[in-house]
Amino acid sequence: MTTVAYQGEPGSNSATAARVLYPEGRELACTSFEQALDAVTFGMADVAVIPVDNSAAGRVADVHQLLPESGLFVIAEYFLAIRFDLMGVPGATPEGVEYVRSHVHALGQCRKVLREGGWRTLVSDDTAGAAREVAELGDPRHAALAPPAAAELYGLEVLRSQVEDDPENTTRFVVLSRDSVLAPNTGEPTMTSLFFSVRNIPSALFKALGGFASSGVNLTKIESYQMGAGLNASRFYVEIEGHPDESRVELALHELRFFSSEVRILGVYPAHPHRRRERIG
Known part of the structure; x- marks a missing residue:
């Protein structure tokens, strides 16, 4: 039986997402995102189901600070319609x-x-x-x-019932695991999440991202953050459409690595069908 950690109490949206993804799983409610991630890191849970973005409220800030240092990998994503x-x-x-x-x-x-x-x-x-x-x-x-x-x-x-302002209100969750489970390159829509730090040279970020534009790789998200105090170079979290084994993505990642001091693949996972509906709409 898969043990699924999530932040919140039974009956929360996170609990609902966990139950949809793992209907036969054992739920482990946690008081914080950090506790849910630690539950996976230290073996008390097999996976964590964590919200990362909401269509109305934007990104979940705490999560984006915790993910880079968690050592966990994204193995799936899920979009949940939010109802209040x-x-x-x-x-x-x-x-x-x-x-x-x-x-x-x-x-x-x-x-x-x-x-x-x-x-x-x-x-x-x-x-x-x-x-x-x-x-x-x-x-x-x-x-x-x-x-x-x-x-x-x-x-x-x-x-x-259903008193939310936006009937299209949606939260995106990711599933995190201790093990890197890379989706195979089957030609189906795939997402790749990664972190990188640019080298301390002029126009490094512009040049690092240029490979995605020239290779025709779509970036669906790019966010910067700094770890700790001081004036250290920013690190970036990026999500792209495509698989690292595709030639165009491989070329873009090669250029990214040339202008970066660190590049780390966080996950390669199937794109949720919601992305296709969102694009058509």
Whole structure:
């Protein structure tokens, strides 16, 4: 049985993603992203399912700081449609609600219903945790914005369903493993994630990335970050469409390595079908 670590409480979106990806797996709820990654590193879990981007809120900042040093590899990606329900204790009504609890990102993704209700907001560590808190309080003045699964899990009633501002709200998750499992080069859509540090020479970043343009390789993401204090050269996280064994990608990576002091492949994995639908749309 695969043990799947995730950050959050049972009933959270991360728990939902973990259950979809590993329906027969054993779930290991963790209080932080770092704890979930450590669970894989130290053998308490086989994989971690971690959110990295949200279509409304952008990147999950903590994750992008932790991934480079985790030593783990990306083996899959998954796009989850995000749904939030307003839920309260049995007998509660929207008119009687005074306070709404949720994670800060969820509150930001449900501004319309919060503005219409005129409720005061309280920040919780987790969306499902907010539902648990409301259940523990037993106070009809308190409600939670949480994924639909949390209502049944914590014995709450749905006061209003699907209250997210954007019906296309989507979170991208990656699956991380201790072992590098590279997808074979079968011609199917493939993603490659990597980190690199440029050499300390003029125009190094421009030249390092030039190979992707000249080889016709699409970069879907590039983000910079610095590790530790000081004025060290920035490191970059990149995601590209393609497989390292493809000639065009191989040429681009060769040029990247020439202008970089470090290049590390983090994962080669099948592109999720959502990418195809997104491009068509």
